[in-house]
Amino acid sequence: MCAGAVLYWKYKDDPIGAIKVDKNVKRTSFHLPIIGSLLAMVQDIDNSIDLLSQELNSPHFERALVLAVPFSEPRIMIHDPQSIEYITNTNFENYVKGTFTNSRMQDVLGNGIFNSDGHQWYTQRKLTAKIMTxxxxxxxxxxxxxxxxxxxxxxxxxxxxxxxxxxxxxxxxxxxxxxxxxxxxxxxxxx
Structure with a gap:
């Protein structure tokens, strides 16, 4: 019983094996300790996009929402124009696509500007900006x-x-x- 309580306490905000996200950012309404949003996503796999859309359009949604499953990078979802501007323009360097996105989009986007981070992205952006006026x-x-x-x-x-x-x-x-x-x-x- 004590080990279960420790697991519950340690993984109540972020599932086991997942990268930690600030506790002040809301989790999905179907988030559970230890497993995060995994159960709801698996139970309703055919309608998972609708499920997430309902979360984002909920009157309780503020600026950001965390979708996390065990042993995976969390997804932080936003649809607030100020947050989008902050992430895509004002403070872009602090928001990376990460290995999850890079590995899954590699075949489609390669290592181009839409699938790179850091110095590689910055270099490609500078080159593209000169060409794509x-x-x-x-x-x-x-x-x-x-x-x-x-x-x-x-x-x-x-x-x-x-x-x-x-x-x-x-x-x-x-x-x-x-x-x-x-x-x-x-x-x-x-x-």
């Missing part, structure tokens, strides 16, 4: 969308055979493929 970005977007509109027109001409066409799907593909060219340098108008 508002003027250059607008010119590039104009070029990509203008070049790709000719492909879109050819696709529409081929489809114009007195048959129903899902224009929403076509325009969505056009936009996503154009965005792919802007963001990743790859354009594949796929049908």
């Amino acid at each position: 508002n003027r250059n970005f607008k010119l590039y977007i104009d070029t990509v969308f203008t070049d790709n509109i000719s492909i879109l027109l050819l696709v529409l001409k081929d489809l114009a055979q007195n048959v129903p066409v899902d224009m929403h799907d076509i325009f969505q593909r056009y936009f996503m493929d154009s965005f792919g060219k802007i963001a990743y340098g790859v354009f594949t108008f796929s049908f």
Whole structure:
């Protein structure tokens, strides 16, 4: 009984094996000692996004909310504009993506600016800032969308055979493929 009480006391705010987070930051309403939010997330795994959304939109939500599970980095969720500005701009250096995010996003983002921290991020940001001025970005977007509109027109001409066409799907593909060219340098108008 004494060992259980010690475990309970030691891990009431942060689950076993998790990085400690300031006790003043609220935990999810379904947070339990020792296991954190694990039980609720596993029980309602298909609706976990809805569960978290309800927490963030709760009238009791203040500025931040901690979601923690054992042996994992905690997730601190915010949706307050002042906090977002503070984290993404004012005090960015103190908020890292961490190994959890880096390892899971490696295949998609590599070691680019969106998946790096510290000196590596700072170096990439400085390089990107010189290249991606508002003027250059607008010119590039104009070029990509203008070049790709000719492909879109050819696709529409081929489809114009007195048959129903899902224009929403076509325009969505056009936009996503154009965005792919802007963001990743790859354009594949796929049908």
